[in-house]
Amino acid sequence: MPAFASLRPASALGLLVLSLFILIAIFAPWLAPHAPDQTLGMSWDLPGPDAILGTDNLGRDLLSRLIWGTRVSLGVTALATLVAFAVGCTLGFIAGLRGGWLDQVISRCNDIVMAIPTLILALIVLAVLPKTILVLTLVLGLLESTRVLRVARSLAVDIGVMEFVDVARLRGESLGWILWHVILPNALQTLIAEFGLRFIFILLFLSALSFLGLGIQPPTADWGGLARDNKDGILFGVWAALVPGGAIAVLALAVNAVADWLMSGTTRVWGRKA
DSSP: OOOGGGOOHHHHHHHHHHHHHHHHHHTHHHHOSSOTTOBOSSTTOOOOSSOTTOBOTTSBBHHHHHHHHHHHHHHHHHHHHHHHHHHHHHHHHHHHHHOHHHHHHHHHHHHHHHHSOHHHHHHHHHHHSOOOHHHHHHHHHHHHHHHHHHHHHHHHHHHHTSHHHHHHHHTTOOHHHHIIIIIHHHHHHHHHHHHHHHHHHHHHHHHHHHHTTSSSOTTSOOHHHHHHHHGGGGGGTOOTTHHHHHHHHHHHHHHHHHHHHHHHTOOOOTTSOO
């Protein structure tokens, strides 16, 4: 892993902002001044003592809904990213290490899914399935796993031709042992950086689905839903819809800064685990 001493100012700021978002998501029930569905006044009231950022289209505290939305958006995104990497890395490593017909089947099926525009495929699937958080998490994770699969397969092919992998095979080690003790340690840092990038892509995907009405369903607050609920206020000079958009932009910059730092320190431990 890259040393903290090598942190550049932009990366340090990104790590600080990312940590702040994580803390807000964890402690949302204690940080939010009001319940997310509590009505405080009229639609789009100006900021005041009871509503620091003003109110939304239904008179609810915008700050409280933003804090609760941070918890929901980051939680669903994190779980979907874990699903994407669990599925994508497993299939990608197996395809890259086994090769032959199994690699061709997995790769071609992956190419077919990737050929369909992701947003259109998600809209079709979510229009049929119930729009629960569990279903949404699985759909996001499985759709994004196709990208992870390509990266994981490329890493497995690259590492699989090394001599220490042949040594592990000659020792009679199982495929699972080679994947866990040889391939994964040497691919870990690249995958960590990819995890950061994939995280923000899934967050943007989730927010887009919520904005279109097929993501997180009301009254649960999330960033895309906040932008959807308050978009009409822009016509009247109300900036409530820009708040969740700004949060998404700031988090994206923070995650990208941290991912760049992780990529800058990427090294491989050739043969250490074999």
